[in-house]
Amino acid sequence: MSKPIKQIHLAAHFPGVNNTTVWSDPASGSQTDFASFVHLARAAERGKFDFFFLAEGLRLREHRGKIFDLDVVGRPDSLTVLAALAAVTRHIGLAGTLNTTFNEPFELARQFATLDHLSGGRAAWNAVTSPDAFTGENFRRGGFLDHELRYPRAAEFVQVVRQLWDTWDSGASLTAAGVPFRHQGSQFDIEGTFDVPRSPQGWPVQIQAGDSDGGRELAAQYADVIFSRHSGFRDGQAFYTDVKDRLAKYGRERDDLKIIPAATAVVGDTDADAQELAAHIRLQQVSPQGAIAFVEQIWGRDLSDLDPDGPLPSVDPDVDGTISITRGRVRHERDPLAVAKKWREISEQKGLSVRQLVIEVTTRSAFVGSAATVAATIDNYVQADAADGYILVPHITPHGLDRFVDEVVPILQERGAFRAEYEGTTLRDHLRLPLAVPGSERHTLAGTGR
Amino acid sequence: MSSTELHLGVSLDGAGSHPAAWQQPGVAESLLDPDRLVSLARTAERGLFDFVSLDDSFDPPQSDAPHVPFALDATLSLARVAPATNRIGLVATATTTHTEPFHLSKNLATLDLVSAGRGAWQVAVSTSEQAAARFGRKQVQPLDELWAEADDAIEVVTRLWDSWEDDAVIRDRATGRYLDRDKVHYIDFVGEFFSVRGPSITPRSPQAQPPIVIRADNPSARQVAARRADIVIVAATTEDAARVARDQIREAVGAAGRDPDDVTILVRATVGAPHLRAELDALHAAPPHHSTLDLVGEAQQVAAVLHEWFAAGSVDGFLLQPDSVPQTLEWLTDDVVPILQELGSFRRSYDAGTLRDRLGLTRPTNRYERAEVAS
Known part of the structure; x- marks a missing residue:
């Protein structure tokens, strides 16, 4: 049955x-x-x-x-x-x-x-x-x-x-x-x-x-x-x-x-069409400025001079700051140094810029x-x-x-x-x-x- | 100076102002039907009334007369009415004693949004032990303190309404900015009863500042009304008393540094058609006590009083509290309003625009914008 x-x-x-x-x-x-x-x-x-x-x-x-x-x-x-x-x-x-x-x-x-x-x-x-x-x-x-x-x-x-x-x-x-x-x-x-x-x-x-x-x-x-x-x-x-x-x-x-x-959900005429559309949407969702702000949350520093199409910052995150750089947003507590290390590995492995990296790590199913x-x-x-x-x-x-x-x-x-x-x-x-x-x-x- | 146009609001509370109105079979149940309120507001809109109003309170009814033992939230009820009406103003009572000013601000701004500029806030306070016990946060307060708190609440709410400038949302693709944050302002209010940082979470509404309505029932309320209200509602049983009350309010408004012509003063009046009133009186043993004008008469007589008091400059208009809704409301719309129109004292159609426009008020400059220009 x-x-x-x-x-x-x-x-x-x-x-x-x-x-x-x-x-x-x-x-x-x-x-x-x-x-x-x-x-x-x-x-x-x-x-x-x-x-x-x-x-x-x-x-x-x-x-x-x-x-x-x-x-x-x-x-x-x-x-x-x-x-x-x-x-x-x-x-x-x-x-x-x-x-x-x-x-x-x-x-x-x-x-x-x-x-x-x-x-x-x-x-x-x-x-x-x-x-x-x-x-x-x-x-x-x-x-x-x-x-x-x-x-x-x-x-x-x-x-x-x-x-x-x-x-x-x-x-x-x-x-x-x-x-x-x-x-x-x-x-x-x-x-x-x-x-x-x-x-x-x-x-x-x-x-x-x-x-x-x-x-x-x-x-x-x-x-x-x-x-x-x-x-x-x-x-x-x-x-x-x-x-x-x-x-x-x-x-x-x-x-x-x-x-x-x-x-x-991203619906296209074909599966391939939908994949292309989804990639386009991800790019829209992570603007160059948005990518930098996202990295700033982990680094705890002003990174406004960072090139979104370039590599992650060479300095390490500032872990001394007691107040989160972004307030009023639901965030899961993370160890900034560990996150930075992981991101650097991903971006080196796949050859990703800051913006591409942010897209990579924030994409959910x-x-x-x-x-x-x-x-x-x-x-x-x-x-x-x-x-x-x-x-x-x-x-x-x-x-x-x-x-x-x-x-x-x-x-x-x-x-x-x-x-x-x-x-x-x-x-x-x-x-x-x-x-x-x-x-x-x-x-x-x-x-x-x- | 007298008002150029007669203003008429109509109250839709319960089953009507007569103590027997809700005791007729089936009436209490019908009060929970959302389509009923829509239908009433449409009837009032057909009568070209300035606004409909709903009272609201955390105090249980304080009168000895039989009363409906329940009520729905007024702001939400009028939001439910908004998309089903087009022109009529929607005056929601919301109390300042136990509710957070931040919530009041966004709720009323949203009523204004969903009605495309027809929302208004009637400010009231909660005086009873019972209301305080329902919240369990503070002891019952004396009236002057309640209104001092209301005064602060109005200050906070109106600041929050201005905390977004009209053109704060810019959607600038070049810089990736959705918002021009220089046009969104902290209000930084610090007072005896609460402190509120701001800004609001809700952008500026169509009217920017929905009209403030206050019933000047006691000296404390009258004082706040003089400083804050766009519509002041007074009680008066004779034309002379109405004129005196109006003069006093206008004087107090002037003393508060405001233009008395910016304030619309309405006399509250219970109103009944003789045949409908007789039916209700028959159901109710004790004749109701009237603290303000009680207008009972044929349509011609009722219209004559409204017209004459207005034409003589004794009032800017009335808040009518029909004996029963829908019956007395339909009679006002179908029988009384046409006579007022014949007499030349009431509109024959709505003008386009917001409730503020109807009251002769302009869309206010944003206080924060003004501060910047000045500096």
């Missing part, structure tokens, strides 16, 4: 404020106009995607003490854009990042319950943490949060928010206030009544990112969807197994958490090929449990997903691995998530629209 075909989950990531987004292409449109958001969300809905996603960062990035100006900078507020998009879309899920460090549970619970009502059950929250004092300078609490406390605070935050959402039954009378709540924990001490009746999904979909052990554990416990950067086959499988294996100890099934790595190749690869990866699907990050705003939607999606549908039409009304329906949530049988009442 053959295994049933696993259903792929697809999401669309609005191009963000890093160098994946190519703003310099003549086809690149506004990063801010509402029309750009409408176009991409509608394209994703035409492609029957599960959800549309907006990221957020609460401080503009800085490089060498100045606002970093080489990538896209600035964006509107996620939730407000999503609420507006609810008016111009009908089915697609609407997911946004909100920070657990610089928000409070009552207000956030109210905002997501509102979005879930306004969208008829399509809201999702990607919870992120940023304990750094750099971001804290924009907030009244400042950089108060110990790095060690970021996941405890996030976990307690999610618990409290769910407690608030649960103070209204889906069948509750709307003429009396919700059941009073009280929470006393190490991070929050709050009480009262919550003032939004139960939303269509009961609990808006919970998304989590974070690759550390703590991040994976938090996701296993609370998340419905986890983003990752493991879009390759082997690393994807390893991540998938690791995270899914953690679910049982929280009383959860393996299907209760969807693993959706971020991925890029991508789905590159004809529509048939891209569809087959994604399907094979998902069937082999390298992922449950992908959140696609287009490099061009707002048309970057058009070709995928129009050419790749139909093939995935023919293969029986992706929905031909939306089957339910809520995002939980699209993600095939269980309505019953441990500890609360009330969730069987949510999403009765099917």
